[in-house]
Amino acid sequence: MTDRYKFEYGDGTVYANVVDLVSRFRVVDAEVVIDIGCGFGAIAEPLQSMGLTYIGFDSDPNAIRDLNDRSIEAEILDFADADHAVRILDKRIGDRSLAAIVMIDSLEHLANGEIVLAALQPVAAARGCAPLTIAVPNITHVDLVGKLLLGRWDMTPTGILDDTHVAYFSEGHLNRVLRRAGWAQLSGRDYELVESDQHFPRQAAPIARAAPLRELLNAVREQAGAGSVVNEFVRVYAPVATPTSEPVAERSEAPLLSVLVRTQNRRPATLEETLLSLAAQTCEDFEVLVLPHDVPSEDMHQILYLVNVFPPEFKERVRVIPVEGGGRSRPLNVGLRAARGDYVAILDDDDVVFAHWAERFKSAAARHPGRVLRAVAAEQEIEGATWGGDRSGYEVVDRPRRRWSTQFDVADHLFLNMSPPCGWAFPRSAYLDLGIEFDESLPVLEDWDVLMQVVQLNGVSNIEEITALWRRWRNGESSTSVHSEQEWTQARTAVLSKLDARPLLLPRRSATKLHTLGLEHATLGQEVRLKSEQVDRLSNEVGELRAERDHYARLYEDSERDRIGIHDNLLDAHDRLEKIWTSWSWRVTKPLRYVRRRAQLGARRQG
Amino acid sequence: MRTPPGPSVTVQSVLYCNGRDDVTRMVTGIANAVKAARQFDAVGRVVINIGDCSPTPMLTGAQLDELRDKVEPWGISEMTYEFFADNLGSAAGHNRLLSRFASDFVLFLNPDTFASPFMLYELGLALVDPSVGIAEARQVPLEHPKSYDHLTGDTSWASTAGCLVKRQVVDAVEGFDADAFFLYCDDVDFSWRARLAGFRVVLQPTARLFHDKRLTIDAVMETGDAEFYYSAEAALMLAWKYSRPDLVDLWLDALLSSPFEHWVRAATAFAERKQKGGWLPVPIDPKGAVAHFVGMNFADHRFLYSD
Numbered sequence: 001m002t003d004r005y006k007f008e009y010g011d012g013t014v015y016a017n018v019v020d021l022v023s024r025f026r027v028v029d030a031e032v033v034i035d036i037g038c039g040f041g042a043i044a045e046p047l048q049s050m051g052l053t054y055i056g057f058d059s060d061p062n063a064i065r066d067l068n069d070r071s072i073e074a075e076i077l078d079f080a081d082a083d084h085a086v087r088i089l090d091k092r093i094g095d096r097s098l099a100a101i102v103m104i105d106s107l108e109h110l111a112n113g114e115i116v117l118a119a120l121q122p123v124a125a126a127r128g129c130a131p132l133t134i135a136v137p138n139i140t141h142v143d144l145v146g147k148l149l150l151g152r153w154d155m156t157p158t159g160i161l162d163d164t165h166v167a168y169f170s171e172g173h174l175n176r177v178l179r180r181a182g183w184a185q186l187s188g189r190d191y192e193l194v195e196s197d198q199h200f201p202r203q204a205a206p207i208a209r210a211a212p213l214r215e216l217l218n219a220v221r222e223q224a225g226a227g228s229v230v231n232e233f234v235r236v237y238a239p240v241a242t243p244t245s246e247p248v249a250e251r252s253e254a255p256l257l258s259v260l261v262r263t264q265n266r267r268p269a270t271l272e273e274t275l276l277s278l279a280a281q282t283c284e285d286f287e288v289l290v291l292p293h294d295v296p297s298e299d300m301h302q303i304l305y306l307v308n309v310f311p312p313e314f315k316e317r318v319r320v321i322p323v324e325g326g327g328r329s330r331p332l333n334v335g336l337r338a339a340r341g342d343y344v345a346i347l348d349d350d351d352v353v354f355a356h357w358a359e360r361f362k363s364a365a366a367r368h369p370g371r372v373l374r375a376v377a378a379e380q381e382i383e384g385a386t387w388g389g390d391r392s393g394y395e396v397v398d399r400p401r402r403r404w405s406t407q408f409d410v411a412d413h414l415f416l417n418m419s420p421p422c423g424w425a426f427p428r429s430a431y432l433d434l435g436i437e438f439d440e441s442l443p444v445l446e447d448w449d450v451l452m453q454v455v456q457l458n459g460v461s462n463i464e465e466i467t468a469l470w471r472r473w474r475n476g477e478s479s480t481s482v483h484s485e486q487e488w489t490q491a492r493t494a495v496l497s498k499l500d501a502r503p504l505l506l507p508r509r510s511a512t513k514l515h516t517l518g519l520e521h522a523t524l525g526q527e528v529r530l531k532s533e534q535v536d537r538l539s540n541e542v543g544e545l546r547a548e549r550d551h552y553a554r555l556y557e558d559s560e561r562d563r564i565g566i567h568d569n570l571l572d573a574h575d576r577l578e579k580i581w582t583s584w585s586w587r588v589t590k591p592l593r594y595v596r597r598r599a600q601l602g603a604r605r606q607g
Numbered sequence: 608m609r610t611p612p613g614p615s616v617t618v619q620s621v622l623y624c625n626g627r628d629d630v631t632r633m634v635t636g637i638a639n640a641v642k643a644a645r646q647f648d649a650v651g652r653v654v655i656n657i658g659d660c661s662p663t664p665m666l667t668g669a670q671l672d673e674l675r676d677k678v679e680p681w682g683i684s685e686m687t688y689e690f691f692a693d694n695l696g697s698a699a700g701h702n703r704l705l706s707r708f709a710s711d712f713v714l715f716l717n718p719d720t721f722a723s724p725f726m727l728y729e730l731g732l733a734l735v736d737p738s739v740g741i742a743e744a745r746q747v748p749l750e751h752p753k754s755y756d757h758l759t760g761d762t763s764w765a766s767t768a769g770c771l772v773k774r775q776v777v778d779a780v781e782g783f784d785a786d787a788f789f790l791y792c793d794d795v796d797f798s799w800r801a802r803l804a805g806f807r808v809v810l811q812p813t814a815r816l817f818h819d820k821r822l823t824i825d826a827v828m829e830t831g832d833a834e835f836y837y838s839a840e841a842a843l844m845l846a847w848k849y850s851r852p853d854l855v856d857l858w859l860d861a862l863l864s865s866p867f868e869h870w871v872r873a874a875t876a877f878a879e880r881k882q883k884g885g886w887l888p889v890p891i892d893p894k895g896a897v898a899h900f901v902g903m904n905f906a907d908h909r910f911l912y913s914d
Contacts, residue, residue, distance in 0.1 A: 272723060273747045273815055280632060280721035280817040309724040311639040352748040355819040378826045387812045389758050396750045399912045402826040466822040469748050 004157050005063075005105075009042045014135050014191040015104065017234040019046045021189055022100045025131045025236045026052070030099035034089060036079070036116075037106020039063050044072045052099055057089060079116050086119040098127035104135040105232075108165045117181035125182075125239040132183060133236045135191070139168040142221045142228040143198040146206030146214060159197035160231065171227050174235070183237035193231040212503040219502035220457070223435050255317070256362050257286035257425060258341030262323075262331040263349035265295045265303060269393045270350040270471070272306060277352040279314040283359035286345075288318040289338055291331035295322065329438035329446040336431050336438070343373060345425035346447060350382075350471045353422065357467040361425050368461035370427050372454050374408045375463035377423030383474040400469055408460040410452075410506055411513055414499070417448040420470040430454045439498075444483050445491040449498065456505040611682065613644070613651040614711035614731065616771070621700035622659040625718040627670055629819075630657065634686070636722035636817070637714070638678035644728040645682050651711070654685040656704045657718075664690045697767070698793035699785035711774055715767035715794075719819040722769070729814035730771035733760060740776040740806025741798060744769035744816035749828065753906035760809030763899050763906030764798035769816040772801075779804040787848055787888040790833065792841035795905045796848065802897040828912045835869035842903055843877045849898035850890040855881075858903065 009015045022033060022043075031053050035041060038056030040063050047054045056067050056074035067074035075092060079085045101124055107113045117132075124130040137160040144160065147153070155163040169177075175185060194209070205213040221228040259278060263271050278288055292303050300322060307318050321338055323331040336344060343365060347353070357375070364373040378400035387393035404418040412418060430436040436453050438446045506514075618637050622630065634655060644650040655678075659665050666674075666688055675686050687707075695703060701715060712734065714727070726744050733742035743765035745751075755762035780800040783793045798808045821829050839862055846854040855877075862874035880887065892898050901907055 269813075272725070276721070276723045276815055276817050277748055280636070280819065282628065282632075282819075309639075309643050311635050311724075313635070354748060354821050355817070356821065376824065378822060385757055387757055388760070391813060393757075393812055395757070395909070396752075397909060399752070399910045400749070400822060400826045402824065406824055464824060466824060466826060 003040075003062075005039045006066075007040070007042050009046055013042075014232045014234060015042045015046070017189040017191050018102060018104055018133050018135055019043050019050075021133045021187065021234065021236040022047065022052075022102060022131075023050060025133070025186055026099040027097065027128045027130050030097035030128060030130065032093055032096045032098050033100045033102060034093065034098070035102045035104070036089075036120075037103055037109060038067070038074065039105070041067045041070075041072055041074065043102065043104070044070070048072075053096065055092060057085075057092075079110055080112070082112055082116045082119040085116070086123060090123050093127070098124065098130040100130055101132045102134075103132065105137070107134060107136050108162070108167045108169065111166045113167055114177050114181050117178065117183065121182040121239045125241075129238055131186060131236050131238050133234070134174075134178075135232050135234045136169050136174060137162070137165070137232050138170070138190075138227055138230045140170045140221075140227055141193075141196050141198065141231060142214075142218055143196045143207060145217050145221055145228075146204070147198060149206045149217075150204055154198065154200075156197060161198060169233065171225065171230075171233060174233055178235075178237055182240055182242075184240045186236045186238050188233065188235040190227070190230040190234050191232040192229050194229045196229075196231050216503045216505065220434065224433060225435060255285050255287045255341045256283075256365060257343045257345055257358060258335070258339035258428065259286055259288045259345045259347060260291060260332055260335035260339070261288060261347045261349060262291045262293055262328075262335070263295070263303065264293050265299055267349050268302065268306075269391075270352075271303075273352050274347055274349055275306065275310065275314075275318075277354070277357075278347075279310050280355055281353075281358045282355050283362050284313070284317070285362055286317065286358050287339075287341060289335045290318060290320045291323050291335050292320065293323045293331045294325070297322075326440050327443055329440040329442060332438040332446065333440065336428070339428055342428060343425040344428050344431070346421040348422070350473075351422040351468060352471075353468045354466070356465070360463045360465060360467050364461040364463050368459070370429065371459045371461040372408075372424055372426045372451070373463060374419060374424040374460050375465055375467040376402060376404065376406050377420040377468040377470045378466045379403045379420075379472055380469050381472050381474055397474060400466070402466065406464045407462050408455065409513070410455060411510065411517065413448075413452060413455075414496075417445065417451070419448075419451060420468070421447040421451075422468040422470050424451065426450065426454045427458055430458065439494075442491045442494060443487045445488070445495055449495045452495065452499060459507060611645060611651050612648045614734075615652040616641075616650055616712045616714055616727070617654050617656060617708050617710040618714045618716055619656045619658070619701060619704040619708070620716045620718045621695075621697050621704070622657060622661055622665050622718050623694065624661045625665060627666060629718050630666060631674060632721050633716060633718050634674050634678055634683075636720065637716060637727070638681040638683050639724055640722040640727040641683060642681040643724040644731065647728060649728045649731045650682075652684050653682060654687070654710070655683055656707065657686070657688045658695075658700045658704045659688065659690045660694045660696070660700050661690075662694075696785065696789035696793075698783035698788045698790075701767070701793075702782045702785050705777060705782050708774075708777065712771050713774070713777060714771045715769070716816075717768040717818060720769055721817040721819075723815035723817070726769070726814045726816055727771070729811050733809050733811040733814070734771060734773060736807075738807045739809050740773050740801045740804075741765045741808045742771045742814070743808070743810045744771075744814040745810060745812045746818040746820075747815050749818065749820045749822070749912070752908040752910050752912065753904070754909050755810040755812070757812075759807075760811055762808055762810045763897075764795045765808050765810070767794040767797070768818050769814075770794075773806070776801045776804070776806050779806070784848075784888065786886070787844045788841050790837035790841065792838075792845045792905070795845060799849065799892065799897045803892060832869055835867060836873050839870045839873035840877060843874070844888065845898075845905065846900065847881075848888040848890060849895070849900075850893040851895075851898070851900060854900055 033047050033052050033054055035054065035056045038058045041056045044054040044056065044067065054072055056072065057077040058064055059076060059078045061076055064074045064076050077085050077088060101120060110116055124132060141160060155161050157163065199207060202208060205211045206217055208214055218228060261274060290303060290307060292300060304320055307315055307320055321334060323334045332346060343361065360375055361373045380396060380400040381398040382394045382396050385393045385395040408419065436450060439449050442449060620633060641650055641653050671688050691700065691703065730742045730744060733739055746768060751766055753762060780797060784796050788796060802808055823829055843855055843858055846858060859874050859878055862870045865871060899906055
């Protein structure tokens with residue numbers, strides 16, 4: 001070994017995290033900390049300052065000499081023969097009590113790491129269950145994800161891809177190795193670096209931090225599990241009596257489909273039909289998880305009886321899992337965790353499916369493995385009714401209608417959810433491998449949220465057949481009536497915000513689709529502008545006509561006023577004439593007026 | 608073996624090219640419903656009689672034995688299978704099976720169905736009323752649109768896709784009119800004659816029967832060529848039999864001018880038979896006591912399966 005591993009202890013280093021875990025989990029009042037693959041013993045002095053005795057073991061004589069020169073106890077030890085090495089180590093500890101074991105950046109250098117860990121386990125167990133703290137590089141750092149996309153594997157003298165490493169660890173692999181060797185994790189304090197030593201070439205799209213591709217990789221990597229920016233896992237383990245065997249990866253008898261049926265036991269009339277339609281399927285490659293949500297225990301027998309009365313070949317595939325608390329999403333998540341199928345489908349207790357529902361899912365899964373399997377659900381309106389005077393029932397009030405497109409389109413689904421949950425199934429891998437769950441903070445639209453996440457990553461296999469009936473209640477309680485418009489709006493915003501938080505992944509041909517949508521938008525915009533100009537022109541004309549009309553109205557009013565004035569004057573004159581005609585003086589002067597008129601006539605004749 | 612308490616039931620179903628899976632599903636469902644009804648002593652001895660109108664037998668002896676072994680422990684005393692070697696149609700097929708009917712009730716069942724565990728019990732419950740002669744199951748997922756009284760269940764007629772019938776009714780009406788009806792409306796006629804004989808026909812909505820009907824992509828009921836032809840023929844026959852020559856003439860005009868070849872053929876055949884004095888059923892119910900024609904439906908419908 002050369003000085004390339006001679007690192008200094010300091011705050012914010014992996015060593016500080018290791019020392020922190022040792023200080024918190026060591027055996028109280030015990031004396032010795034042994035450091036396996038200690039190198040130059042960067043943590044020796046900090047541990048000594050805690051009153052602990054440090055003993056380093058390494059195969060590198062230079063490192064051991066350096067430690068001895070610093071008056072620190074250390075011994076050359078080769079772990080190629082693990083049992084032999086552990087015997088020497090145990091002998092070196094001697095009568096002293098063991099506080100902790102440490103392995104920093106050494107497990108990845110050991111070809112027989114698991115054997116070494118297994119050999120250490122009884123020593124730790126026999127010496128007061130001394131904890132083991134391990135620091136090991138994370139091969140799943142997102143920088144490496146990006147570099148693999150570039151086809152790069154850059155070995156370096158030190159770091160995550162140190163050219164002397166012989167073993168590589170993800171979090172899962174590390175835990176499995178430790179479990180098999182008889183160690184159970186107690187805690188951890190991982191050492192994180194957003195930019196690891198593999199953060200190059202810095203301008204490459206999968207590496208550059210603000211690049212959409214990097215953001216997408218980050219988002220997927222983080223969703224899949226913790227550790228996307230963990231440079232080194234720093235974990236502390238305790239020896240356990242019984243090593244845990246490897247969990248079975250996949251059960252070969254797992255069904256194609258897990259059907260999650262959530263119920264609040266408020267619709268016994270329709271729940272029976274949901275189960276009946278499942279029992280009548282032409283394909284039996286599915287299990288059913290009935291999820292009674294907040295159903296009082298005294299009412300559970302109704303659901304259990306209902307399930308139990310079906311034929312054995314069906315009821316043996318049904319599990320009833322009561323769920324308490326949470327909103328609409330809670331039972332779905334409980335079901336998701338208990339599901340065993342390759343795909344997961346959701347039914348509410350008022351949905352019914354046609355006999356080929358599962359069969360069509362199966363053939364689509366065979367055609368396009370791993371995709372969301374999306375069939376068409378028809379909508380049917382029903383309303384609550386009472387049967388026979390006292391039994392709760394419902395009435396079908398309209399024929400089924402197809403409201404939604406036969407082909408799934410991501411862009412269309414951004415505007416509106418056109419896929420009721422009873423019509424699709426998604427790969428359980430979305431949950432197992434990518435950690436996608438139903439958002440329990442959403443009061444509604446939890447299915448749309450999951451659908452939009454999964455279809456982006458997995459794609460869709462279209463089943464252009466109606467295989468399910470989604471019931472819309474005209475009256476009575478349903479998600480539409482129970483939740484306010486405000487809740488729907490808030491949920492919609494929340495789902496869109498989650499989609500906004502990462503680059504949107506669209507399927508093939510989306511460029512043309514968006515181009516067409518853009519063109520349509522532009523054409524419509526142009527039409528709107530033209531219409532708007534037309535409206536402006538017409539508005540102006542209307543304004544002018546109104547002004548003209550007002551002008552003539554005023555003229556009319558003026559003339560009307562004049563007419564009324566003249567009329568009044570005439571009336572007045574007429575009154576006055578009346579008065580004159582009827583007056584005494586007029587009557588007495590009548591002969592005089594006669595004489596004058598005659599005289600006037602005579603004068604005209606003479607003239 | 609002790610005979611279980613409760614009325615005895617004969618279940619009968621007529622196959623036409625229904626595969627083994629259909630039959631297994633149907634038999635499993637009804638046998639399970641028998642098992643469930645037995646918990647309440649609601650059904651006595653049960654036999655299943657299957658008739659087969661298919662061109663070749665749909666069940667082998669081994670398959671039948673396998674089915675018998677499966678359902679015998681659930682309370683099916685006997686299961687028979689008869690290959691008719693002829694496409695008799697549903698009416699004649701059921702009549703052939705009725706010749707060995709010796710139970711209190713007969714359950715007519717389509718082979719593409721699956722009974723709810725409670726179906727038989729619920730249908731039996733409806734027949735407790737002495738005035739009721741036929742109790743019909745409610746079909747799922749595509750419910751029949753004909754109306755029914757939510758309180759009493761009374762309805763115009765009962766579909767033989769799934770209905771339980773008292774022996775007295777079968778005796779009174781002497782089975783199906785297989786001369787007049789081949790595939791469709793035999794159950795309408797059967798129900799109306801039962802009502803003429805004084806029995807009530809009810810729909811029991813709590814008796815659920817899954818009927819494997821499907822929708823086209825436009826959400827209308829899938830209809831085969833035979834259904835087009837025989838439903839038109841049966842409608843004309845029904846109108847004739849129930850003393851509605853006015854409707855016969857009206858429908859003949861409508862069918863003959865329709866764009867559907869099968870309707871035109873059916874109407875042409877009926878018109879020729881009428882013109883040439885061929886066999887037609889003797890008209891009954893002259894005052895329309897039971898016959899109820901609404902358009903080309905035989906009951907008021909809550910909705911239609913097509914626009």
